[in-house]
Amino acid sequence: MTDPTQNLDTDALRTFGENVDFGRTASDYATHRAGFPLAFFDLLAERGWASPGQTAVDLGCGTGTVARGLATRRLRVTGIDPAQPLLDEAVRLDHATGVEVIYKNGTAEATGLAAATADLVTAGQCWHWFDRPAAAAEVARLLRPGGRVVIAHFDWLPLPGNVVATTEALILHYNPDWAGAGGTGLYPAWLTGLANAGFTALETASFDVLQPYTHAAWRGRIRASAGVAASLDAEATARFDADLAAMLVRDFPDDPLEVPHRVWMATGTLAGE
Template sequence: MELAHIDHGRPFDWGRASADYARWRDIYPPEFFRPLTERGLCGPGRKVLDLGTGTGVLPRALYRQGARFTGVDPAPEQIRQARALANRDGMEIDFRCSAAEDCGFPDGSFDTATACQCFTYFDHARLAPRLHRMLKPGGIFAVLYMAWLPGEDPVAGQSEALILRHNPAWTGCGETRRPIAVPADYGPWFAVEAQEVFDLRVPFTRESWNGRIRACRGVGAALPPEEVEHFDREHRALLAAIAPEEFSVLHYAAVTLLRRRDRAEN
């Protein structure tokens, strides 16, 4: 994948990081999903489409809420991991290999759509009208994002600095608390119903934090294998010097809920 507004156009491929992604990216605490669960957006009787599902983190995390989930992702390696993890846990989730913008589901197929950690990768001009069509009247599009805060958490800050030494083009750095920006493309089709920004402390061990960092876009999805191994050695040494065996990392979460307009506004 190559997008001009991400990593200064440097290509990346989530498929290359799928094994690490499957092992180390299921890190979201229950509080992260609270804006969805407290509104019953993934509850019994609801049909939910998870866009950019990756290894199926969101549908697997919320499966016990009772919804029927469908997850789509353009990377076949991610879908293979998602199916394997769901099968391991006895979860019946329909995973399909497709870009969000190319979904061909019938009109009114879903009550809820979700996008976790992937909103920035979409072609919003194409997705907004298609998603409006696939959602039922009154349907909700929930966009979720979580990021570490490098300016406030020393372990996150030093890990991020190491990523940038290996991949100066990476633009996933320097995060600060902010609501999710909704492109104007959604205006005719959706109305902002709610937005939240809140802090989370996420527990890690040295091993799991190293895996989490290696599975990020700036490392595992972008660097050649030999450079990933070089980074891995340096990062393990760094963590041995600065972090206890168990620690938590300060993150912020942002959730925006968009309600489908009954009629498109011109």
């Protein structure tokens, strides 16, 4: 397994992602995958990076965790994702929350949205899947002069012997090609990419949290990951899930689990304000 003190190989992960279909995981994704914590949206508001009345575009929106969080803060949000099953789940969750987001099927590299119409573009837990230079160019096209981009991650943290490291080892047993193990939740290369795309006043922010997961929810969260149901067949996924359930009961009997996660973000503004 990759040394957990090192950041994951994002280029290898993107190559692996060419065979990943998160649409196959839509139900588990919507039910079990914890979204960004409220403290993430609080930080955006406190630093003036997301304000009521702004127009926002959320790239790779999935089931809408970031888009919905921005909408609850009274931003006007459009979510973009290539997987229609995830967008369908996002609409359902929005209705349950009482907010409205516009969703469009599309990619981060070619959203089909009008140029210079967004105050804020976000990408939560997805920038590593993109053709990053093309996505950064599309972000610059979408933003008004002085507009802001926020690239954010909410990553589990594999530490020696913890439930994350043990789960990652099991994923690799079933899917040796999975490139997502051993992450630190830090992505300094994103800063260079943003600078190359013309963004300035670059900043980062991060904080760690313990995210509670019941055994059932952790199993669902892991099934929804790229290394399991999004890339394994149904039979292999079922065998993996049974082994994970047994491992949790045997080695990590606390229920719920307290799973360490890191929120990390990079942000910058488009020149011209």
